[in-house]
Amino acid sequence: MLHRPELHGTACAVSSTHWLASAAGVAMFDRGGNAFDAATAAALVIQVVEPHLNGPGGDVPIMVYDAATGSTRVVCGQGPMPRRATPEAFRRRGLAVIPGSGLLAATVPGAFGAWMRLLRDFGRLTVQDVLEPAIGYAEDGYPLLPKTAAMIEVMAPLFRDEWTESGRTYLHHGAAPAPGARMRNPALARTYRRILAEAATGRTREAQADAAISAFYEGFVAEAVDRFMATEEPIDSTGRHNGGLLTGDDLAGWRVPVEATVALDYRGHSVHKAGPWSQGPVFLQQLALLEGFDIDAMGFGSADHVHTVIESAKLAFADREAWYGDPEHADVPLAGLLDPVYAAARRTLIGPEASDVLRPGSPDGRKPWIPPVLDVSASSGDPDWLRQLADGIPTVLQQTAAKGDTCCVSATDRDGNMVVATPSGGWLKSSPVVPGLGFPLGTRGQMAWLDEGHNNSVAPGKRPRTTLSPTLALRDGAPYLAFGTPGGDQQDQWTLNFFVNHVDFGMSPQQAVEAATFHTDHVPSSFTPRRARPLAAVVEQDGFDPAALTELRRRGHEVRTVAPMTLGKVCATGPDSHGGVLAAASPRGQQAYAVVR
Structure with missing residues (x-):
C-alpha cells in the first residue's frame, strides 16, 4: 500500500523536498511559466525555508532537458576554489585537511548564478516573478522545520558567542526558536529586493537576469563578501580563528558554465x-x-x-x-x-x-591512487557545537541515519521540458552569516584533497568534486x-x-x-x-x-x-504515458511533496 498517491496532471508537475517550494513552483505556471521557471522559483524558496541544508551562498548542478531542441544540458552551479587556494596556503596554517566549516572551505557561491542562468536561457518569466515567493517567506515568515530548529538549538552557543551575525539571523532574543515557529530572515529579503531593483534596469527579461547576476557577482553582494573575508577571522572546526581565501575578484571572475x-x-x-x-x-x-x-x-x-x-x-x-x-x-x-x-x-x-x-580500477591501464584519509575528528571533551562543526555534513550528528543531506527540485511541463537539481551548500552550520546579506557561504572546498597530484587536489579556480x-x-x-x-x-x-x-x-x-x-x-x-x-x-x-x-x-x-x-x-x-505529466515524492521525513496540474 502506498503512503501517497502517484500524481498525474495535464499541464505541469513539481516535486521538491519542501511543500512550500513545490507550491511556489506550480504557481509559476499561472503566470505563463514553464518547468524551468517553476524549478527556479521552487529552489529560491528552498533557500529560505531549508536554511539548514542550503542557501544563496551554496552550490547546485541543474540537469535540463529542453524540449524545443531535444537536448540535455547541465547548468553548473558549482563554484570553483578561490585563486589563493593552494595546498601551501592551507599548510601554512598548520592544516593537513581543509576544514569542514568556517571560511577556509568557501568556494565561489554558484547557486544564485546558476538559477539566474537557467531562468535567462530556458525560462519565460522575469526575475521578479521567480523571486517574489522567496521574498514573501523571508519577510513574512515560514514554519520552522523540526530539523532546522534542532540544528539551531545545538549551534546556539556558537551563534551567541562567536558567530554573532548568525545569532541575529537565527536566534530569537538569544534563544533557539521552537519547531513550527514562524521564522523570518529580513536581511535576506532586503538582499533579494536590492537584486530586484538592480535587475529592473534591464529592458528585457534576459537583460534583467544578467543584471541580477551582476548585482550578485560584481555588485553589492560580492562587495559584502569581500569585506567580510578581508576583515573577519571566525572560529571554525579546527577550534581556532581563521580567515578565508575568497575575494570579490573571485566572484567577479566567474560565470556559470552550461555543459x-x-x-x-x-x-x-x-x-x-x-x-x-x-x-x-x-x-x-x-x-x-x-x-x-x-x-x-x-x-x-x-x-x-x-x-x-x-x-x-x-x-x-x-x-x-x-x-x-x-x-x-x-x-x-x-x-x-x-x-x-x-x-x-x-x-x-x-x-x-x-x-x-x-x-x-585501472582505466586505460593507468594506476589508481587515493590519498590517505586523516582523522580530524573532534575530541569527546569538546563542546557539542564544535563536534558538529568538525563533521562537515549539514545535519545534526546522532539525530539522523543519513550521513549528509541536501535538497531536491524536479519539474516537468506539458511541452516535455524537464529539469532536476539538488541545491546544497551555504547551510547555517557551514560558516557565519555574511553581515548585511542574510546568508552564509558554502564549504564545498572540504571535499578537495591537499595531497598534490590527485585529480581532486585543491588548486586555484578548480571545482572541488561535489556529491551533488x-x-x-x-x-x-x-x-x-x-x-x-x-x-x-x-x-x-x-x-x-x-x-x-x-x-x-x-x-x-x-x-x-x-x-x-x-x-x-x-x-x-x-x-x-x-x-x-x-x-x-x-x-x-x-x-x-x-x-x-x-x-x-x-x-x-x-x-x-x-x-x-x-x-x-x-x-x-x-x-506520463497518456500525454500528461506525473510526479512522485518520498514520504520520508514528511517534508517532500509533489504538486501537479
Whole structure:
C-alpha cells in the first residue's frame, strides 16, 4: 500500500523536498511559466525555508532537458576554489585537511548564478516573478522545520558567542526558536529586493537576469563578501580563528558554465548525469556493472539483489575516489571508466562474499591512487557545537541515519521540458552569516584533497568534486524521468535503487520512491572527517525479509538496520504515458511533496 498517491496532471508537475517550494513552483505556471521557471522559483524558496541544508551562498548542478531542441544540458552551479587556494596556503596554517566549516572551505557561491542562468536561457518569466515567493517567506515568515530548529538549538552557543551575525539571523532574543515557529530572515529579503531593483534596469527579461547576476557577482553582494573575508577571522572546526581565501575578484571572475551531460544506456533508457566534477558518473558506472546481471530474476529485497547492488556500488565509488575531479584541471579517464569492456572486467570482481577492500580500477591501464584519509575528528571533551562543526555534513550528528543531506527540485511541463537539481551548500552550520546579506557561504572546498597530484587536489579556480547528483532519463529519445534526492554520498545509491526498482522490478515511480532502500558506507565520506565503514550495509528496518538479512550477514556484510522510511527523499517528475505529466515524492521525513496540474 502506498503512503501517497502517484500524481498525474495535464499541464505541469513539481516535486521538491519542501511543500512550500513545490507550491511556489506550480504557481509559476499561472503566470505563463514553464518547468524551468517553476524549478527556479521552487529552489529560491528552498533557500529560505531549508536554511539548514542550503542557501544563496551554496552550490547546485541543474540537469535540463529542453524540449524545443531535444537536448540535455547541465547548468553548473558549482563554484570553483578561490585563486589563493593552494595546498601551501592551507599548510601554512598548520592544516593537513581543509576544514569542514568556517571560511577556509568557501568556494565561489554558484547557486544564485546558476538559477539566474537557467531562468535567462530556458525560462519565460522575469526575475521578479521567480523571486517574489522567496521574498514573501523571508519577510513574512515560514514554519520552522523540526530539523532546522534542532540544528539551531545545538549551534546556539556558537551563534551567541562567536558567530554573532548568525545569532541575529537565527536566534530569537538569544534563544533557539521552537519547531513550527514562524521564522523570518529580513536581511535576506532586503538582499533579494536590492537584486530586484538592480535587475529592473534591464529592458528585457534576459537583460534583467544578467543584471541580477551582476548585482550578485560584481555588485553589492560580492562587495559584502569581500569585506567580510578581508576583515573577519571566525572560529571554525579546527577550534581556532581563521580567515578565508575568497575575494570579490573571485566572484567577479566567474560565470556559470552550461555543459554537455555524460550519458549511458541502460535497458532501453538513456541516463544523463553531470560530469566528474560531480559524483554523477558513479551512477552510470553502477548501471554499467548491473547491466550484466538479471536483477529482475533475483527478486526485490533478496540477498542476491542487495548484495549485487552493494558490491557494484563499492567498485564504482572506489573509482570516484581515485579518478574524479574537475575535468578542466585534471585528466579524468571518463571514457575508460564508462567503457563496456572495462565494466565487464570490473564485474568479475563481484564475488559471493562482501568485500572490505577499496578497489579502484585501472582505466586505460593507468594506476589508481587515493590519498590517505586523516582523522580530524573532534575530541569527546569538546563542546557539542564544535563536534558538529568538525563533521562537515549539514545535519545534526546522532539525530539522523543519513550521513549528509541536501535538497531536491524536479519539474516537468506539458511541452516535455524537464529539469532536476539538488541545491546544497551555504547551510547555517557551514560558516557565519555574511553581515548585511542574510546568508552564509558554502564549504564545498572540504571535499578537495591537499595531497598534490590527485585529480581532486585543491588548486586555484578548480571545482572541488561535489556529491551533488541529479539525474535525467530519456526513453526512445523522449523525455522520461527527472529525479534526485538529498543524501550526500548516498545520493547515487538511493536514486539508483529508485531507478532499478522502476526499470528492473517494474514499480511505478511512486512505488519505486516508497520501496525500502539501502546503501553501503564502504568508501570514505566526502565530508570531513571522511569516515568509512568498509563492510557496512545499511537497510531500512521491516523492509526486507529477515532471512535475506541473515544471508547478507553470512556473506560478510555488517548489516545495520535503521528505522523504516528514513533513507533519502527521492523526488521525481516526468511525462506520463497518456500525454500528461506525473510526479512522485518520498514520504520520508514528511517534508517532500509533489504538486501537479
